[in-house]
Amino acid sequence: TPTYATFxxxxxxxxxxxxxxxxxxxxxxxxxxxxxxxxxxxGGGLPSPMRTPYEIGYExxxxxxxxxxxxxxxxxxIPPDVPELCYxxxxxxxxxxxxxxxxxIRRTRPRYSLFGHVHQPLARRMRIGATECVNVGHFRxxxxxxxxxx
Numbered sequence: 340t341p342t343y344a345t346f347x348x349x350x351x352x353x354x355x356x357x358x359x360x361x362x363x364x365x366x367x368x369x370x371x372x373x374x375x376x377x378x379x380x381x382g383g384g385l386p387s388p389m390r391t392p393y394e395i396g397y398e399x400x401x402x403x404x405x406x407x408x409x410x411x412x413x414x415x416x417i418p419p420d421v422p423e424l425c426y427x428x429x430x431x432x433x434x435x436x437x438x439x440x441x442x443x444i445r446r447t448r449p450r451y452s453l454f455g456h457v458h459q460p461l462a463r464r465m466r467i468g469a470t471e472c473v474n475v476g477h478f479r480x481x482x483x484x485x486x487x488x489x
Contacts, residue, residue: 348384379407
């Protein structure tokens with residue numbers, strides 16, 4: 340089964356070719372068509388006090404969001420900058436979300452915005468306009484992956 344992935348804030352992109360399994364395609368600031376739907380992938384995190392390996396600047400992140408353009412499904416590591424999606428209930432802190440991502444969702448209205456990063460989110464999913472925003476990384480808590488439905 341083909342697998343598509345993007346980098347997280349703790350990943351080291353230069354190591355992925357060595358460790359990614361066969362059939363895994365890593366995309367960052369890129370798009371791909373699957374089953375007649377267009378998916379955009381944007382990886383990494385924004386600057387934080389944690390100083391994790393793959394934190395990038397706000398402008399670079401925004402440029403990657405713009406590079407994917409209008410898509411059916413927008414896949415990112417970090418969530419849009421919405422308090423309910425960014426707050427981790429176990430760590431009891433707000434994780435970094437992206438204002439550029441939130442703006443792109445409002446402008447381009449993808450069907451889905453899928454992300455992770457926040458391990459125990461206050462809200463696992465919510466709508467921003469017509470877009471269903473879902474923390475798909477949260478499946479570890481339930482043992483059930485998220486399934487896209489059209």
